[in-house]
Structure formats: structure tokens, C-alpha cells
Amino acid sequence: MFQFFNTTKLEFPVAETTINELINLFIQRHSCTIEFIEIVLVDEIEIRRINSEYLKRDYITDIISFHYHEESESVDSLNRTCLEGTIYCCLPRIIEQSRELNVKLHTECLRILVHGLLHIFGFDDSTEQQKKIMTMEEDAIIQQIILE
Template identity: 40%
Template sequence: MADEFPDIQVFNQTSLSIPLEQPFYQAVAKQLSDEEKCSFNFVEVVYVDEEKIVQINSEHLNRDYITDIITFRYDDTNHNHDIEGTMFCCGPRIVEQAQEFNESNKREFLRIYIHGLLHLAGYEDQSEKEKEQMSQKEEFYLNLAEKQYG
């Protein structure tokens, strides 16, 4: 299992061009699973618009605002093997954030994807300490991915 690439399915329901290619999603997920000692079985990455992310946020989390990503884990969360889940990513919000942070769209889309994988692997970002830990991990995996895959 350790040598297999996870099944990552990407769906773009927006008019945006997503700057990451399919093999990249699998390679980054494999890298993260190797480092974090977890395994992803099946992950959907669904890019949606602002209206849809607000609808999902409202229906599932009772929050009425735009966010960059909402992650749902479907498997038994008592272990970190055969992780299954869906990430709903707000493409237009990610593009806005890239501009706000003076980052390329590719880097910001990658950061949000890594953020979702970290959530699936069990990391939270509710407290300041958790947010700091996630930010450090995001930077680590961003730099690793950029070194290896450009």
C-alpha cells in the first residue's frame, strides 16, 4: 500500500482554469501520507463558486460566509489509514487570496489543497496553536512539493 498513489478525483464546477494537474494531486497526497504516516484511499477535490461554498458552509456548519475550503472526512476517524473524504474548494476565493498574499495562483491552490489533506489527516485549526502548527506544515509541504515538482 505504501507504494501506491492515492485515488484523487478532481472536479471543477467553476469557469476558472485550475493551475494544478492530476498527477500533481496524487504525488502531493502520497508525499504527505508518507511524511504523516497516514494513507489516503479516496479523496474528491471539488472546485466550486462562492454561492456553492456559502451554501455548503451554511447547511453543514451553520456558517453564512465564503471560505476557501471545507473538508469532510467519511471514513472511521479513529485511525489514519484508508482516509476518505471530500474537499470543497472555492476557486474564486483562492484566486482572491493569491492576489492578497502576492502569491501565484498555482501556489495558493496548492496551499489550499495541502490544507485540506492536513484536515483529512486529523489536523485542526480552531485554536491559535493549531493554526500555527497547520501553517508550519503547509509551508513545509509547499516547499517540498515545489522543490520536487516545480
């Protein structure tokens, strides 16, 4: 279902069993299946390189998601039935972000993973309204994981 790679020397605070629970919850909540999800933890240099090379943005970000879609499937379509993609997470940036936001690192890592899954599912956060919808969905999924 998913593969996890940590290319940094930092420890990821979310257990793989919790990631699996998160993915299963996402599947149930969105009535979809997951063909394959790859989660790759990278440093600032690598996330900036990926951001620059593939998205033409020259800055460090917390997460970049790529959906591997069929030629006939719209990249922007919501409600995909089968998800397949890669989520690149910049762990040093996520650590910094959790401090800035004064939230537990574990919670911020969960939020980033949900955010990546939502992007692969078809959610966008280009506008304030889209960001609001995405944040509400992130909050709902994270609350459900924390309560379990």
C-alpha cells in the same frame, strides 16, 4: 486514489499529476494510506451553501473538508491511518486570496489542497497554536513539492 471535479468555468492552475504527487508525498510524510479523496472546485454560491447547510456558517470561505470516518473513529483524532473525504475548494475565493497575500496562484492552490488533506487527517486550526502548527506543516509539504 482521488477524483477531481471542476464545477466552475475557471481553470485550476495545478495539474492533476501534481495533485497526485502532493497526495503521495502526504501519504509518505504521515505514514497513512488514502482510500479516496474527492476534490471539488466550486463557486462562491456553492461554497456558501455548503458552509451554511453543513457547518451553520453563512459566509464564503476558501475551503471546506469533510472526512468520511468509521462510526468508532473519533472525528478529531490525529494520525488516522486511512484517509477518505471530500475537499471543496472555492476557486474564485482562492484567486482573490492569492492576490491579497501577493503569492502565486499555483502556490496558494497547493496550500489549500494541503490544508484540506491536513483537516481530513485530523489537524484542527481553531486556536492560534493549532493554526501555527498547521501552517508549518503546510509550508514543509509545499516546499518539498516545489523542490521536486
